[in-house]
Amino acid sequence: MIEVRNLSKQYKDVKAVDDVSFTVSKGHCFGLLGPNGAGKTTTIEIMEGILKPTSGSVNFQEVAADDVSQHIGIQFQHTALQDYLTVKEILILFKSFYQRSVEIATLIKWCDLNEIIDRDNRLLSGGQRQRLLLALALINDPQIVFLDEPTTGLDPQSRRHFWQLVENIKAQNKTVILTTHYMDEAQQLCDQIVIMDHGKIIEQGSPKALLDRHFQQVFLTLPTGNIDTSVLSELFEDDQWQTGAERIEIATTHVESTVKKLIGAHVPLTGMHIKSANLDDLFLKLTGHSLRG
Numbered sequence: 511m512i513e514v515r516n517l518s519k520q521y522k523d524v525k526a527v528d529d530v531s532f533t534v535s536k537g538h539c540f541g542l543l544g545p546n547g548a549g550k551t552t553t554i555e556i557m558e559g560i561l562k563p564t565s566g567s568v569n570f571q572e573v574a575a576d577d578v579s580q581h582i583g584i585q586f587q588h589t590a591l592q593d594y595l596t597v598k599e600i601l602i603l604f605k606s607f608y609q610r611s612v613e614i615a616t617l618i619k620w621c622d623l624n625e626i627i628d629r630d631n632r633l634l635s636g637g638q639r640q641r642l643l644l645a646l647a648l649i650n651d652p653q654i655v656f657l658d659e660p661t662t663g664l665d666p667q668s669r670r671h672f673w674q675l676v677e678n679i680k681a682q683n684k685t686v687i688l689t690t691h692y693m694d695e696a697q698q699l700c701d702q703i704v705i706m707d708h709g710k711i712i713e714q715g716s717p718k719a720l721l722d723r724h725f726q727q728v729f730l731t732l733p734t735g736n737i738d739t740s741v742l743s744e745l746f747e748d749d750q751w752q753t754g755a756e757r758i759e760i761a762t763t764h765v766e767s768t769v770k771k772l773i774g775a776h777v778p779l780t781g782m783h784i785k786s787a788n789l790d791d792l793f794l795k796l797t798g799h800s801l802r803g
């Protein structure tokens with residue numbers, strides 16, 4: 511388990527991290543979420559031992575304080591790799607830096623590198639490069655793996671492929687600490703999340719517990735052409751509905767009675783969707799703005 515207690519980081523005129531406390535359970539995937547400038551990277555870099563906090567502590571239970579670097583692996587957002595080297599040559603090079611390391615064949619399997627193993631690293635696609643960087647983070651067989659926005663900029667298929675690899679890492683009882691801008695990624699992978707804004711924690715818990723706590727209702731959406739806003743105002747409270755460019759969204763705890771009202775007002779239900787709240791909705795509710803906005 512990792513215990514982060516009352517962590518603060520003051521830069522000259524910015525409090526990047528402001529009295530942040532949380533724990534990460536062994537074998538869990540922990541997600542740190544927040545908009546640009548929220549303080550995620552600063553928090554993570556203090557946990558990684560790269561930055562010193564102004565105050566507070568990070569305690570890795572089960573790992574001796576002077577031995578932490580041997581037990582963590584880090585996938586940075588940007589890593590410069592040597593030109594002309596193939597994937598295999600890079601793995602061999604990085605493996606030579608460690609006394610204890612994973613066999614190349616195992617890394618190839620863990621990170622699905624077989625097809626690209628002899629390719630010059632400059633020719634890799636975004637998703638392939640991220641898989642190589644993940645292999646480098648795993649090369650010392652760490653107990654704790656830090657992934658800093660690992661799927662930013664990847665296409666949906668590559669992101670899902672990467673998620674599968676993270677699931678495989680979790681299955682080996684390794685602890686994963688992930689920062690991401692993608693709420694669906696956090697919902698898919700994380701057992702526990704912390705949402706930060708302006709250096710402070712604004713919510714924490716499992717995605718399900720947070721959604722249950724904040725949302726009792728579901729969202730019923732209709733194409734905007736189906737219904738006039740004047741009709742919506744007559745049928746529903748002002749804070750129960752909102753209009754977007756293409757769809758109108760109605761929040762409700764009673765789907766049947768809401769649908770009956772719409773039918774009673776002769777609103778066509780063609781194209782109606784019903785969706786549960788997700789972490790995007792939670793983020794919007796907590797911060798007043800969407801994460802990637």
Ligand SMILES: Nc1ncnc2c1ncn2[C@@H]1O[C@H](COP(=O)(O)OP(=O)(O)OP(=O)(O)O)[C@@H](O)[C@H]1O
Binds near residue numbers: 548549553
């Ligand atoms: N070395 C530094 N000196 C001064 N201010 C800094 C420094 N590093 C970060 N900050 C400031 O601290 C705040 C938190 O930055 P941080 O990079 O931790 O946020 P973040 O949540 O990781 O953002 P992003 O999603 O953009 O990576 C920001 O206001 C940032 O400008």
